[in-house]
Structure formats: C-alpha cells, structure tokens
Amino acid sequence: MTVRKKLQETAAKAVESVQDALTPDTPPGRPGPVPPPLEEPTEPHDPLPRKPDQQAPDARSATGGPSDDRAQQGAYVTTAQGVRVSSTDHSLRAGARGPTLLQDHHLREKVMHFDHERIPERVVHARGAAAHGTFVANGAASSVTSAGFLAEGVETPVFVRFSTVLGSRGSADTVRDTRGFATKFYTADGTFDLVGNNIPVFFIQDGIKFPDVIHAGKPHPDREIPQAQSAHDTFWDFVSLHTEATHHTIWNMSDRGIPRSYRMMEGFGVHTFRLVAADGTTTLVKFHWKPRLGVHSLTWEEAQMAAGVDPDFHRRDLADAIESGAHPQWDLGIQTFPDTPEQTFEGIDLLDPTKIVPEELAPVQPIGTLTLTHNPTNYFAETEQVAFHTGHLVPGIDITDDPLLAARNFSYLDTQLTRLGGPNFAQIPINRPHAPVNDMQRDGFHQHAVHEGVAPYRPNTLDGGCPFIAGEDVSRYVEAPVTVPEAAKVRADPTSPTAAISFDDHYTQPRQFYLSMTPVERTHIAQAYTFELGKCYEQAIKERALRTLANIDTDLCLTVANGLGLEPPTTGALEQPEPSPALSQVGGAWPVDGRLVGILVDSGGSLEGVRAARDAVADAGMVPLVVSDRGGVLDDGDGEPMAVQRTYTTVRSIELDAVLVAGPLPPGPDAVQALDAEAGAPPPADGAGTGPQAQRLDPRMALLLGEMHRHAKAIGGWGQAEAVLAAAGLNPSGAGVVIGDDGAQSVDTLIGVLAGHRVWERFPPPAL
Numbered sequence: 001m002t003v004r005k006k007l008q009e010t011a012a013k014a015v016e017s018v019q020d021a022l023t024p025d026t027p028p029g030r031p032g033p034v035p036p037p038l039e040e041p042t043e044p045h046d047p048l049p050r051k052p053d054q055q056a057p058d059a060r061s062a063t064g065g066p067s068d069d070r071a072q073q074g075a076y077v078t079t080a081q082g083v084r085v086s087s088t089d090h091s092l093r094a095g096a097r098g099p100t101l102l103q104d105h106h107l108r109e110k111v112m113h114f115d116h117e118r119i120p121e122r123v124v125h126a127r128g129a130a131a132h133g134t135f136v137a138n139g140a141a142s143s144v145t146s147a148g149f150l151a152e153g154v155e156t157p158v159f160v161r162f163s164t165v166l167g168s169r170g171s172a173d174t175v176r177d178t179r180g181f182a183t184k185f186y187t188a189d190g191t192f193d194l195v196g197n198n199i200p201v202f203f204i205q206d207g208i209k210f211p212d213v214i215h216a217g218k219p220h221p222d223r224e225i226p227q228a229q230s231a232h233d234t235f236w237d238f239v240s241l242h243t244e245a246t247h248h249t250i251w252n253m254s255d256r257g258i259p260r261s262y263r264m265m266e267g268f269g270v271h272t273f274r275l276v277a278a279d280g281t282t283t284l285v286k287f288h289w290k291p292r293l294g295v296h297s298l299t300w301e302e303a304q305m306a307a308g309v310d311p312d313f314h315r316r317d318l319a320d321a322i323e324s325g326a327h328p329q330w331d332l333g334i335q336t337f338p339d340t341p342e343q344t345f346e347g348i349d350l351l352d353p354t355k356i357v358p359e360e361l362a363p364v365q366p367i368g369t370l371t372l373t374h375n376p377t378n379y380f381a382e383t384e385q386v387a388f389h390t391g392h393l394v395p396g397i398d399i400t401d402d403p404l405l406a407a408r409n410f411s412y413l414d415t416q417l418t419r420l421g422g423p424n425f426a427q428i429p430i431n432r433p434h435a436p437v438n439d440m441q442r443d444g445f446h447q448h449a450v451h452e453g454v455a456p457y458r459p460n461t462l463d464g465g466c467p468f469i470a471g472e473d474v475s476r477y478v479e480a481p482v483t484v485p486e487a488a489k490v491r492a493d494p495t496s497p498t499a500a501i502s503f504d505d506h507y508t509q510p511r512q513f514y515l516s517m518t519p520v521e522r523t524h525i526a527q528a529y530t531f532e533l534g535k536c537y538e539q540a541i542k543e544r545a546l547r548t549l550a551n552i553d554t555d556l557c558l559t560v561a562n563g564l565g566l567e568p569p570t571t572g573a574l575e576q577p578e579p580s581p582a583l584s585q586v587g588g589a590w591p592v593d594g595r596l597v598g599i600l601v602d603s604g605g606s607l608e609g610v611r612a613a614r615d616a617v618a619d620a621g622m623v624p625l626v627v628s629d630r631g632g633v634l635d636d637g638d639g640e641p642m643a644v645q646r647t648y649t650t651v652r653s654i655e656l657d658a659v660l661v662a663g664p665l666p667p668g669p670d671a672v673q674a675l676d677a678e679a680g681a682p683p684p685a686d687g688a689g690t691g692p693q694a695q696r697l698d699p700r701m702a703l704l705l706g707e708m709h710r711h712a713k714a715i716g717g718w719g720q721a722e723a724v725l726a727a728a729g730l731n732p733s734g735a736g737v738v739i740g741d742d743g744a745q746s747v748d749t750l751i752g753v754l755a756g757h758r759v760w761e762r763f764p765p766p767a768l
C-alpha cells in the first residue's frame, strides 16, 4: 500500500470514529467528547499470509493424523491438547473464595508454558529487528562464481536481521555501537548466510579473542552497568592495550556508530571470501551492501535523547517504512582480488579482518539488489529464532583462512544449541531451507519431522540406496581445492611478509580513515572519544587511550586531551596515507523515501495549504506527521477533515527528519494562560491570548524548532512561518531554512535540503 493510500485510509477512519462520537450539536472544528485513540499512520495491519515454504515439510502426528502444524486454529479456546475449555479466567477452587486445587490441569499447563516462554538471548547482538524481502541478482558475478542465486535475474527470498552488539534484548536502539547486518538467502541450492556488520573491520584478528573483547565491552560484572555502550573502563582498558582494535574503535567513534536508520547503513561481509566459478577458477572477494538511501547518522545528542524518548527508534523506523510502502533497498557489491598464494592486494593483507581495501583501489561492483518488502508476522517466531551461521554456504561461495572467520564457523552453530535448545533448529520455520533437505540427521530435542524409511545411513540397500550423492550434473557443494602450505603447528601472529599493511600494522588504516573524513565528521570523532573517555574513571586508561590517538593524528589527540584536561603525549611525525574519499558519508543528494516530515498546524486555522503540503510529502514517498496543539481531528469546514498525529506533548524532534511550519500559528491556549497568569492577568474568556504575550510562541513548539535547528535538520514553511521561526529565536533566512509561497511549493524546496540529510553548514566546525 502506498504512503498516500495508507494515510488517506487512516485519516478517513479517524475522522469517522470521531464523528461518530460527536454530539449532534457539537460545532464543526471543535472537539467533541473524548475521541477513541487514533491509529498510527503506519500501524501494522492485517498479518501477511503464511509463506508456503514455512509450512512444515512433513510434520504429521505420530499416529498418522492430518498433516497440519498451523498454530492457533479453531474458534474456541482450548488446552494445548485441543480440549475446549469452559473458562480460562478462573482457576479451580474449593468454593469461590477457597483454596486453589492442585487438580487444575488447565491452570497448571497455562502457567507452565508461560514460565518457559523466554529463551536465552543472543550472547551478542541480542537486540535486533528484522524484515523479509527479495534479492535479485544482475548476473555480474556469474563470471566469478557458479552460485545459482547470483545468476542474472534470479530472485531469492531473504530474511535480514539488524542488531546492536553489546546491549541486552530490551536495550535502546540508538546507543553508540556497531550494528549487525545479517542476511539469510533462501536459495534453490540451500541457504546462504552473509553475517556482516555496518563496519568493514573487526576489533580482533583471531576468533580466540572474541570472548575477551565481548567481556570488555559488556557491562561491568559487578554492578552490570553501563548497559549497551562502550563508554566505560573495561572497554577502553581492552582496546587501549590491544591496539589491533584501533581501527574498529575509530569507526565506532565516528558517525557510523550512531546510524540514523537501519535503512541508511552500509553492510560489510568483513572477511575476504573465495568465489568459485563453474570452471573451478577462484577469486577472492569482499562483500558490500550499499544503501540506496545513502549512509546517514544521528547526532550524538539525538541518539541519547532517542534512547530515552523512543528506545525502539530503529525498530519502529524499519517497520514503519516497510509498512508504509517505502521499501528499503541495498545493492550488493563485491570487490574482487586475484587469488594469489600471498592473498594480499596492493600491499594489504586480505586475511586480516582489521583491514579494508579502499574502494579507490578496488571498486565495488554491483551484483544484485536487496529489497525489504514485509515485516515479520511474529517477532519471536522469526526475528528471535532466526539462526545465522557463517558456515551456511552454497556452491560457488567458499571461505578463506582468515583466523577470525574460522572461529566464527565453529561459534554460530554451537551457540544455537543453548539458544534454540538443540540441534534441530534448522526445522524452525524461519530457518527452514527452501531447498529439499535429506540430511540423514535423526532425533534430538524438538524433532518435528516424522521421517520415513529405515536406513538413515549410507550406503544402504533397505531404502533403495536413497539419498544419493549429487553428481556433476546438478549443483553441489565442492570445496575449492586450495593448497595448504606445509607448516609446523604454531600459535603465532600470522603477519604477511609480503604485505606492508599486515596483521601487525595497527595505525595506518585508522589514520587513513580519520584523514578521509570531512571537518564536521572529524569534529564528531573527537567529541565521541572525549565523551567516552570522559566516562572512564581510571586515569591510566585515559592516558593509554591518548597514546593510541597520538598514533592516529596529532590534532585529534590534542583535542581529546584538552577535553579530558590531560597532557597530550608527544609523538613523532606520522606517515600520511592517501585518504579514501569513499569512507566519508557527508555530501551528495539522496532519496528521501520514508523520511518523516512534521507539519506544525494551527488547530483553529485554515487547512488549505496543510492539505497540499501533506499530499506533496506523501507523494514524494515521505511520511507526513500532522502536529498540532491538541489531538483529535482538525476540520476547517472547507474540505476533508484531518487527523492530528502528534501534539506538542507527544512529539520530539528526534522522530522528525524535517519540519514545516504551516500558516498562522497562534500560541497554544495553555501557554497563553500560563503566561498571562504569570503576568497576573485574568484568564481570557475565549481561550485565546489577547495581550502582548499572545505573540509569544507555545514554548513546546519553540523547543521543537530549536532542537530541529540544533540537530542541523531541514526547516521550512509558508505563510507566517518566518514570524514563527523568529519568535522561536531562529534565523528565518539561515542555512537549511526554506520559506515557500504555499504548502506544496514549501515541500519542493524542503526536499532539496533534506536530500543532503543534514545542514552541517549551519554550524561551521572549529578547525581541529
């Protein structure tokens, strides 16, 4: 459904319900009795039909009953055994006020199930949100891989889960952290999982250190604080001692650590993978997801506010955008490198997951497009139970000897045993492959299949030799025949003798990252380090962290040291690597699909321009939110009435990407009365201010506009917007403020500003 259609339906429904509630003599434009709650414009509606492939393959009852695993069927409440009950509200008792009886099997079963509803949350990436979609390949990868789903025009269903890393399942979305970007491709040749992050490098080079970095990042073991953040001593203790983490850490401290939306993040496979072509030739690749909406971030203040005002900010944003028809899209791309014995490219070690290959050296070539089209029907069944694994590979895609990837290939299977309760998690609907499964695995906890046949082993004659080993005539997984060099078993640093940027180089690429940033991005990085280290208690840790910064950039180190009130360590001259402009996220013009535009409307004024503005916003694929001084429905008696979606009490700047000030906006009656009362004046009879205070703005509106301005967002309007902005203390002709002739035209000019995401020129950054 389009944004516009959805809005029209919602508004019509809201108007209908309020009109029903109005008394016959209520004049139009005045609120009647308390209206029923309004529907959100993007509130999820009719659940989607089940996908045929999510039906159990052969889950029939052991007694040969009907093959039907549909949950919650039939019109009557039953026990778990399908027995209809006469009451589910009262437990069985000896007399209405007497003791509860142990023989109440319904009570016992109901509470037993409830007691066990929770499963262990993921040990990392516990907080997440997901969506279904499709991936369509453009065929460009066919020359380097035999993977069937990457052939031209092949459409593959996908399920994508985004996540934070450190926080618990109920933690806030907008904390400073890495974001997970995990994609399950249900290909015709089996399931392929690309389990990536929004940052192209990792903290550690060897998976044996994963427990260390996670223990350091998680809350302190004694008080279990702070939740979902790295601004604490143990994290900085670890990363300042363990300098291979420097590269990932500076990405975290950049704006990448606080994305505006899951829809506006890049994704990276991080490791180098090996693609295998039909003729057996191999190519090393790195996977990249490029969002069509561009890469955008919150400001740090917004991120902190959202953590309190709307901890579900990213989850809501994703679901609302998909629900309203603004389906997010990413292009999948690969950087390709020759598969040489050294496994290096342009002096960069490809087996080291703490290094990137700049796009200027190896361009990202698009190989297909992902579109997220619908939200999960049930959070637990799908988003919580989905199990990703780096070892879920399909023919044509193989791994390399990256030591981090090797540990991951063990860990992801292993963790599901605890989290999903046994080895049969591939039978959970969301994890079921869309290819036939005949794996000869049997039994185990939560076995749903009733397998036929007597010979789950090979070779056999009793089941007619079935299942058979795939021959060359069909797609089958064949490991690339890579030569493993003869070597002694060692526990040692895998530094490459041929790569200049190898496992032991911890600073060249962090320095390159910093030098590739625009001034405003550098300012944010310095502020983030100052904030995070400012939250540490141990002086020695802060000093050690400054020594790391001194190896990245002298000015950065100086700025952070000044902020902390510490002496900056002295450094020698640092080598200046070539910047990689592709690393910066500032600049360019981007689609505005799904962006939220608040329209500030006077509840007593004309709605003519407002209707035009609202339609223009929706037509541009954005989501208009009508904000007024009171809730309910606005009706100027001159056209279609309009539902108010936010009031100055329920809106905060963080949920809006841009704001439009519509027409005349007198102060809200509460504000005027409060001001008049302050001045000792009697309350006005008609609720509208008459004295000089009446020219003052509703303070909540002034707060909203001030925050929009401070967060470098687009501001527009028409009519008396200039006066309103001036009353809010803002410059109506300042950067990123556009005043139009009418509602529709204001939207046009606003889109021009919004396409750049932020108006950073409003606050020229101090030179670092």
Ligand code: HDD
Residues within 6 Å of the ligand: 122, 123, 124, 125, 128, 161, 162, 163, 179, 180, 181, 182, 195, 196, 197, 201, 202, 206, 207, 208, 210, 269, 270, 271, 353, 386, 387, 388, 404, 407, 408, 411, 412, 413, 415, 416
């Ligand atoms: Fe991991 C989950 C991404 C290194 C062990 N990881 C997990 C998820 C993502 C990543 C996106 C969430 C999947 C979901 O939504 O269910 N992990 C990464 C990336 C890494 C990485 C990009 C480095 C390049 N991970 C890594 C290592 C180990 C793990 C080195 C262990 C040795 N990761 C896990 C895990 C998790 C997990 C414990 C927790 C829940 C799960 O797997 O299913 O096995």
